Amino acid sequence: MRIGKRIAVLLLMLFLPGKDTLLAHRTLYTNFYLNMSLEKSGLIFYLESPSFLLPPTKSLKYESALPKADTYRDQLTRYIQSICRVKMDGLMVNPVIRLLEWEKIPGAMHLIEETDLLQAYMEIEYPIKTPPQQIAIEWDYYVPEPSYGWAAVADPDQDPQQIDVEFEEYGRYNYFILSPTEPGFTWHAPSDSLETNTVSQITHADPHSSQPFPTFPVSILLVGGLTFVVTRARGTSLAVSGLIVFATAASATVAWQQHHARERIPQESEAITIFETLHQNIYRAFDYTSQSDIYDALAQSVDGPLLDRMYTDIYQSLILRDEGGAVCRVESIQVDAVDFLGSDSEQKSANYTVACKWDVLGKVKHWGHAHERRNRYAATFQLEPREHHWKICEVNVTRQERIENPMDSPPDDPQKKESVWDLQPSE
Numbered sequence: 001m002r003i004g005k006r007i008a009v010l011l012l013m014l015f016l017p018g019k020d021t022l023l024a025h026r027t028l029y030t031n032f033y034l035n036m037s038l039e040k041s042g043l044i045f046y047l048e049s050p051s052f053l054l055p056p057t058k059s060l061k062y063e064s065a066l067p068k069a070d071t072y073r074d075q076l077t078r079y080i081q082s083i084c085r086v087k088m089d090g091l092m093v094n095p096v097i098r099l100l101e102w103e104k105i106p107g108a109m110h111l112i113e114e115t116d117l118l119q120a121y122m123e124i125e126y127p128i129k130t131p132p133q134q135i136a137i138e139w140d141y142y143v144p145e146p147s148y149g150w151a152a153v154a155d156p157d158q159d160p161q162q163i164d165v166e167f168e169e170y171g172r173y174n175y176f177i178l179s180p181t182e183p184g185f186t187w188h189a190p191s192d193s194l195e196t197n198t199v200s201q202i203t204h205a206d207p208h209s210s211q212p213f214p215t216f217p218v219s220i221l222l223v224g225g226l227t228f229v230v231t232r233a234r235g236t237s238l239a240v241s242g243l244i245v246f247a248t249a250a251s252a253t254v255a256w257q258q259h260h261a262r263e264r265i266p267q268e269s270e271a272i273t274i275f276e277t278l279h280q281n282i283y284r285a286f287d288y289t290s291q292s293d294i295y296d297a298l299a300q301s302v303d304g305p306l307l308d309r310m311y312t313d314i315y316q317s318l319i320l321r322d323e324g325g326a327v328c329r330v331e332s333i334q335v336d337a338v339d340f341l342g343s344d345s346e347q348k349s350a351n352y353t354v355a356c357k358w359d360v361l362g363k364v365k366h367w368g369h370a371h372e373r374r375n376r377y378a379a380t381f382q383l384e385p386r387e388h389h390w391k392i393c394e395v396n397v398t399r400q401e402r403i404e405n406p407m408d409s410p411p412d413d414p415q416k417k418e419s420v421w422d423l424q425p426s427e
Contacts, residue, residue: 025158029109030143031117034178038169038187043086043135045095045124050110050117051102053143055079062116066102073097080124083141088132099123111146111153135187139163139178172287175363265352268340274390275338275354275383278302282310282392283330283360303384303391331372334359341380351384351393359403374403 033048051057056075105117142161154160163178176185278301285297341353357378378399
C-alpha cells in the first residue's frame with residue numbers, strides 16, 4: 001500500500017460507518033435535530049423540527065400553504081425562550097430568530113411511520129457583546145413518547161430522547177449530549193484564543209555541534225602545499241602561489257561542509273517527544289473547519305508527497321461529508337508504546353524512525369445520533385528535517401483493528417485481536 005493511502009486509511013477507518021459499531025442501536029427517525037455554532041457575533045442554534053412537534057405550530061397542516069416567515073416568529077421566539085435558557089458569564093441572554101423557513105417533505109419516515117412532514121428550519125441567535133468565558137445552556141424539550149411506546153422504536157439500553165449536538169466552536173468541531181437526565185451543558189473558553197494555533201510547536205532540528213575531522217580538506221591543503229613548493233620552484237611569485245593555495249583550500253572546505261552538513265539526530269527521549277507532538281498534531285489539524293486552516297495545520301507536521309495525499313483523501317472523506325453521511329470527530333489519542341528505531345545512515349539527509357502503537361477514540365454522528373468507536377493501530381514513522389523542523393515524511397501501517405467495546409483499554413498482549421476494519425459503509 002502506498003504511503004499516502006496508508007495514512008489516509010489510518011484516519012478514515014475510524015470514521016467510515018461500520019456495520020457493527022455505527023448501528024449499535026436502532027436508528028431513530030425523529031426528524032428533530034439541534035446543532036450549535038459559537039461565533040464572534042453570537043451563539044447560534046440550528047434547529048430542525050416537524051411542525052407538529054412544536055406547540056406554537058402544532059396545528060399547521062401539510063396540505064396548507066407554506067407559512068410566511070414572520071407569521072410564527074414571535075410565538076416561536078417566546079417558546080424557545082421557555083425551553084432553552086442561555087447564560088453567558090452568569091447573565092441571561094434572550095434568543096433572536098434570525099432565520100425561519102419551511103419545507104414540505106412528502107413520505108418521510110418518522111419513528112416507525114411514513115408521513116408527510118411540514119419541516120421548520122430555524123437559526124436562533126444568542127448575541128455576544130464581549131467574548132464570554134463561560135456559557136451555560138439548559139434545554140427542556142425532547143421528542144415526546146409516541147402512543148405505541150418507545151419499546152417499538154428503541155433498544156432497551158437506548159435513550160430515545162437523547163439529542164446529540166454537533167457544536168462548532170470558533171471553527172473547531174465538538175459534540176455534547178442533551179437528555180432529560182442531563183439537560184445542561186457548560187462551555188468554558190479554551191486557554192488559547194481564536195487566533196492561537198492549536199497545533200503544538202515543533203522542535204527544531206539542530207545542526208551538528210561537532211563534526212568529524214576534515215580529512216578531505218586537509219588532504220587538499222597538503223596537495224596545495226606541494227603545489228606551492230612546485231610553483232615557487234618554477235619562479236612563481238609568493239603572492240600568486242599563496243592565492244592558489246588559499247582558493248583551493250577554501251573551495252575544498254566549503255564543498256566538504258556542504259557534503260557533511262546534517263541535522264543532529266536527537267537522543268531517544270527527545271526523538272520520541274518530537275514524534276508524539278507531530279503524531280497528535282495530525283489529528284488536531286482536522287479539528288478546524290476551514291480548508292486552508294486544515295492544510296496549514298497539517299503542513300506543520302507532515303511533508304513531502306504524503307502531505308498532499310493525506311489532506312486530499314481525508315478532507316474529502318471527513319470534512320466535506322456527503323449529505324446524510326457521517327459526521328466525525330476524534331475525541332482522544334491514547335499512545336500505548338513508542339520505540340526509537342534509530343536512523344538510516346545510507347540516506348543523504350538526516351532521519352530517524354519510530355514504531356508506535358496507539359488507540360483512537362472517536363465519535364461518528366449519523367442521522368442525528370452519535371456513536372463512540374475505538375480503533376487500534378501500529379505503524380512505523382520516518383521523520384526527516386524540513387527547513388530545520390522535524391516532520392513525518394513516511395508511514396508504514398503494520399496493524400489496524402476495531403475494538404468492539406470503545407471503553408476497553410489496550411490489551412497487554414497486542415496479538416489478542418487481529419480483526420481488520422470493514423471499510424465499506426453500511427447501507
